[in-house]
Amino acid sequence: MTTLSPSTTFTYPRHYNFPPFFTRQPQLTTFHAQCRKWSLLIQAYCRFHRLFRLPLDSPLFTNERLNRRLVPEDARAVLDFMRSEGRAEWVRGGEERSVAWVWWRTPEEWAGIIGDWVEETAQKNTVLTLYELTEGEATVSQEFHGMDPEVLQRALAILVKRGKAQVFGQEDQQGVKFF
Amino acid sequence: MFLKSIDLTTALRPSYLPDEVLLFVQDNVGLYEGKSKIPDHQNGSVYLTSHRICYVDNADPRKNSAAIDLKDIDRFEFYAGFLKSSPKITLIPKPSKRSSVQSRAVSSLGSPSRSATSSPLSRTDSPFRVPTTEPPPASTATWICPICSFSNPVPSNFDPATASAHTPLAPCLACGIKPPLALVLKAAISSVTNRPPPSSSQFSGAPLPIRGRTDLPLSPSDTSTRPHSQSPISNSNGALQSNTRASFQCPRCTFENHPSLLSCELCGAPLISQDPSSGLDNSTLRAESPGPTLSHLQLPGIENESIKLSFRAGGEKIFYERLKGCMTQRKWLLQGAPPVPRPNRASGTESGISWSGTSTPTGERMKTVGIAGLEQRRLEVQKNNEIIIGNAFEDLEALMASAKEIVALAESFASSNGNTSSESSAVANALGLVTTKDMLGGGSNSESLYITELSRNLAEFLTDDARGVLRKAGGIISLVDLWAMFNRARGGVELVSPSDFEKAARLWEKLKLPVRLRQFKSGVLVVQGSDRTDEKTIKALLAWLSSLHSVPPDKELAWDWQTFGRGVTAHDTAEHFGWSIGVAEEELEMAEDRGALCREESDEGLKFWENWIDPDQSPSSDQPYNVI
Numbered sequence: 001m002t003t004l005s006p007s008t009t010f011t012y013p014r015h016y017n018f019p020p021f022f023t024r025q026p027q028l029t030t031f032h033a034q035c036r037k038w039s040l041l042i043q044a045y046c047r048f049h050r051l052f053r054l055p056l057d058s059p060l061f062t063n064e065r066l067n068r069r070l071v072p073e074d075a076r077a078v079l080d081f082m083r084s085e086g087r088a089e090w091v092r093g094g095e096e097r098s099v100a101w102v103w104w105r106t107p108e109e110w111a112g113i114i115g116d117w118v119e120e121t122a123q124k125n126t127v128l129t130l131y132e133l134t135e136g137e138a139t140v141s142q143e144f145h146g147m148d149p150e151v152l153q154r155a156l157a158i159l160v161k162r163g164k165a166q167v168f169g170q171e172d173q174q175g176v177k178f179f
Numbered sequence: 180m181f182l183k184s185i186d187l188t189t190a191l192r193p194s195y196l197p198d199e200v201l202l203f204v205q206d207n208v209g210l211y212e213g214k215s216k217i218p219d220h221q222n223g224s225v226y227l228t229s230h231r232i233c234y235v236d237n238a239d240p241r242k243n244s245a246a247i248d249l250k251d252i253d254r255f256e257f258y259a260g261f262l263k264s265s266p267k268i269t270l271i272p273k274p275s276k277r278s279s280v281q282s283r284a285v286s287s288l289g290s291p292s293r294s295a296t297s298s299p300l301s302r303t304d305s306p307f308r309v310p311t312t313e314p315p316p317a318s319t320a321t322w323i324c325p326i327c328s329f330s331n332p333v334p335s336n337f338d339p340a341t342a343s344a345h346t347p348l349a350p351c352l353a354c355g356i357k358p359p360l361a362l363v364l365k366a367a368i369s370s371v372t373n374r375p376p377p378s379s380s381q382f383s384g385a386p387l388p389i390r391g392r393t394d395l396p397l398s399p400s401d402t403s404t405r406p407h408s409q410s411p412i413s414n415s416n417g418a419l420q421s422n423t424r425a426s427f428q429c430p431r432c433t434f435e436n437h438p439s440l441l442s443c444e445l446c447g448a449p450l451i452s453q454d455p456s457s458g459l460d461n462s463t464l465r466a467e468s469p470g471p472t473l474s475h476l477q478l479p480g481i482e483n484e485s486i487k488l489s490f491r492a493g494g495e496k497i498f499y500e501r502l503k504g505c506m507t508q509r510k511w512l513l514q515g516a517p518p519v520p521r522p523n524r525a526s527g528t529e530s531g532i533s534w535s536g537t538s539t540p541t542g543e544r545m546k547t548v549g550i551a552g553l554e555q556r557r558l559e560v561q562k563n564n565e566i567i568i569g570n571a572f573e574d575l576e577a578l579m580a581s582a583k584e585i586v587a588l589a590e591s592f593a594s595s596n597g598n599t600s601s602e603s604s605a606v607a608n609a610l611g612l613v614t615t616k617d618m619l620g621g622g623s624n625s626e627s628l629y630i631t632e633l634s635r636n637l638a639e640f641l642t643d644d645a646r647g648v649l650r651k652a653g654g655i656i657s658l659v660d661l662w663a664m665f666n667r668a669r670g671g672v673e674l675v676s677p678s679d680f681e682k683a684a685r686l687w688e689k690l691k692l693p694v695r696l697r698q699f700k701s702g703v704l705v706v707q708g709s710d711r712t713d714e715k716t717i718k719a720l721l722a723w724l725s726s727l728h729s730v731p732p733d734k735e736l737a738w739d740w741q742t743f744g745r746g747v748t749a750h751d752t753a754e755h756f757g758w759s760i761g762v763a764e765e766e767l768e769m770a771e772d773r774g775a776l777c778r779e780e781s782d783e784g785l786k787f788w789e790n791w792i793d794p795d796q797s798p799s800s801d802q803p804y805n806v807i
Contacts, residue, residue: 017738019746020779020788029774033793066737068781 010048013041022068024077035081038070042078043087043104052148053091054079055099072098101151110144110155115164117142118178127177129169130156181272181486185233185246189693190638193226193233193246198510203227203501206628207492210234210245211267213484219243224628225488227501229510232270232488247486250511257499266495268502271485320370321437322363328444329353330437333367369512439509564588631690633675634683638692640665641706649694653757654711655766658684658696658704660759699765700772716766717775723747723755724776724789746779746786 015021015037025031045060046052054060056072056079063069070078079100082088089101105113114133118124121138132138134152139145144152156176159165166177186194195201204227210220220243223236230250236243253273260266320333331352350357429436429443442449490498567584641648641661648664649656656664658681666674675683684696684706695709728744736745747755753763767787770776777790790796 014739014742015791018743018788018791019738019781019786020777021792023778023780025777025792027771027774027777030771030777030790030793030796033795034777037792068779 010045013037013044016041016063017066019066019068022063022066022070024074035078038078039082039085039087042082042102046102047104050146052101052151053099054088054102057098105143107151107154107158110147110151111158111162113142114144114155115159115178117144124178127175129173129175133176181247181251181484182245183248185231185244187235187240187244188635188639189642190635191235191240191690191692192632192635192639193228193231193235193244195228196230198229199231200229200510201226202229202505203494203498204628204632205490205492205494205498206237206631207490208234209265209489209491211487211489213487220245224631225498227498227505229505229508232502234488248511249505250509252506255499255502255506257495260490260495265489265491266493267487267489268495268499269485269487320367321439322358322366323437323439324351324354324356324358325362326356327351327354328440330440330444331358333363333370337363337367369509630679630682631686633679634686634690635692637661637665637680637683638687638690638694640668641694649706649708651757652759653762655705655707655758655762657759657761658706661706699769701765701768703761703765705762705765713769713773717770717773719756720752720766720770721775721789743791744789746788748784748786752787 021034021037025034042054042060046054056075061070061072061075076097079088079090079097082102083090083100086106087103089103090097091099091101103109117139128136130149130152134145134147134149144155147155153167156165156167159178160167164179166179167174168177169175188194204224206224208223208225210217210223219239220234220236222238223234223240223244226233226235231246231248233246234244247270251272252270254271256269256271258267258269320337321330322333323330329351331349334349337346337348346360348357348360348363428434429446429448431448432443432446434443434445436443488495488498567588640646648661652660662675662677662680665680669675681704684704687694687696687709693709694706697705697707699705724744724747727747728741730745732740732745747767749760749764749767752758752767753760756763758766767776771778771787774793774796775790776787777792779786779788
């Protein structure tokens with residue numbers, strides 16, 4: 001699975017240039033379709049730019065060429081829809097809801113990927129620091145390289161729950177041992 | 180035949196003859212012939228007009244509707260009802276020896292050519308034309324003195340067209356009281372009606388008959404294809420006239436009475452009663468109708484059986500009163516009356532010229548061709564109009580007598596101004612042909628009957644091709660607009676209240692009328708043809724939108740217009756389809772609601788697009804963006 005598209009700029013889907021795409025559709029079926037399209041677009045966009053958090057004022061929501069913009073209110077609705085799909089989560093819930101995690105890989109998937117990597121590289125029963133895991137040279141080719149530390153924490157927490165890893169250490173000095 | 184089949188309008192009401200005026204409507208009426216019920220004629224509405232009594236069946240109106248010409252009715256009797264027996268009105272036809280000639284003539288005309296008997300006044304053509312004939316011998320006209328009931332001859336020098344309040348009138352021969360002008364005027368006109376034409380070919384060429392406000396005047400060729408159509412009627416009228424005159428001998432004192440008198444001038448014995456006796460004699464010859472199986476509309480020769488109207492939901496009293504009034508007024512006699520003779524006939528060179536487009540110009544006409552002829556003609560028409568208007572407004576009676584001319588004049592004015600929309604229709608409507616509350620019978624359901632009739636009225640109004648209300652509004656019109664238009668067309672009288680209007684509109688579906696009321700999501704009520712469905716509207720919208728793909732935009736667009744086309748506002752849509760903006764908004768939202776369109780809100784306002792968002796609705800298969 002390729003993680004990075006060969007081109008250096010993100011190619012928007014065709015409907016990104018369809019003006020009504022930026023207006024919240026009142027008709028339910030249409031709105032559902034609209035949300036699905038936005039969801040796929042946001043995931044693709046975040047994957048391309050390796051974004052884990054997406055603020056509501058992201059440039060993605062503004063189409064300069066068309067001079068159209070998905071207003072934050074509607075973007076929030078789209079992200080709420082993604083949340084129901086399990087593809088997004090609010091960084092801080094409640095009233096604030098201005099930045100969302102975008103799970104173009106869900107924490108479970110991340111956990112699986114990390115676990116697979118550990119197994120492939122035969123690093124079971126070794127201790128790695130979290131810094132090593134995301135920023136170390138050994139993981140440059142891996143998808144989780146440069147991962148958001150919070151996302152990593154959540155992925156590791158899942159591994160811990162499965163009994164495949166153990167996290168220990170202080171705040172920024174954390175290490176992880178895989179079993 | 181006594182009962183005749185009739186034409187119905189689109190709204191399943193009887194279509195009226197040109198001068199016919201609706202007087203009364205009552206529903207829940209059944210028909211009897213003699214003593215037995217007529218099958219399939221047991222639940223319907225009865226329309227009393229100035230000329231006919233029409234029965235329109237509720238179940239199958241197109242098949243089972245019939246009419247009785249009032250002129251064929253000799254007598255009518257009232258039966259108040261007893262216990263379970265409903266009140267009834269019995270209509271006794273004129274005896275065959277008199278009515279046969281006439282009814283045969285009428286039935287030979289059939290419904291399509293019924294118009295041939297209509298008024299010669301053409302409302303679209305020049306309304307005034309000179310009869311090509313000489314004025315009728317004045318001696319045939321008589322007026323009945325309102326004081327002593329003596330029938331006086333109308334003076335031979337009396338010309339109805341020029342007569343004014345200053346015309347000297349001879350006093351009554353019996354009592355010496357001077358008659359009112361209107362009386363003599365009416366007598367003169369009705370005598371003109373009954374006068375046989377001197378030459379049928381001449382006569383048939385002159386007037387273009389019209390039939391009802393919906394129909395166009397018949398083309399000249401149409402008229403010429405049945406030149407005979409006028410003559411049998413007129414001849415039969417003449418025959419009837421002479422026959423009547425001969426037979427109206429008082430049975431008691433043998434005084435020769437005038438046919439229009441109801442009782443003998445000398446001894447006061449009722450004159451009418453002699454006819455039914457002969458009529459009843461004839462009817463006894465016929466075997467009793469064998470019950471509900473009789474197919475009586477098709478049987479020839481059954482002419483003297485009386486017809487009963489059974490009023491199962493009341494209304495018989497008013498019906499009876501109105502019928503009585505109607506039989507006394509005898510409006511049908513005016514039908515087919517030539518227009519009032521032109522006053523300047525005697526003024527020399529113009530005598531005998533017919534303005535009718537169908538008649539060939541006479542030799543005299545040839546002399547004044549070209550601009551001079553046109554000018555002369557215009558001048559004459561002007562003079563004519565002056566006289567008619569002057570006469571008509573002298574007093575109310577005279578106005579009623581010359582209503583036809585005035586309406587024709589008003590319409591010709593309206594059309595010459597190029598303004599045929601609301602004004603002329605208002606005039607036509609002011610003369611009746613609309614149901615008003617006082618025309619409807621009593622009983623517990625008079626309100627619902629009114630609504631039903633209003634509903635039919637409305638449907639007629641909407642589907643009237645001449646008016647084209649729906650067509651002009653792009654096939655759809657909001658109920659409020661229609662209400663305003665309808666009330667305006669009623670000419671400010673007998674306005675319809677909004678709630679009645681809405682109730683009437685809601686009845687369309689139930690009455691199976693060709694229009695329907697539709698409610699948009701927002702609650703707006705609109706009216707459209709019943710054949711117009713949402714699917715058709717959406718199809719039309721989508722077809723239009725997809726046609727925009729191939730139209731290059733006037734300015735550079737940021738999006739791929741060849742793929743997505745363009746967004747349209749309600750205004751664009753209204754313009755394209757001829758709808759009102761409110762309707763366009765509603766239709767667009769309806770299409771959006773069905774998922775066919777999607778919306779775009781921007782600085783430029785709300786626009787609607789083909790739905791490229793929902794892959795199920797996209798005009799062509801849209802590739803969903805796949806990330807995985």
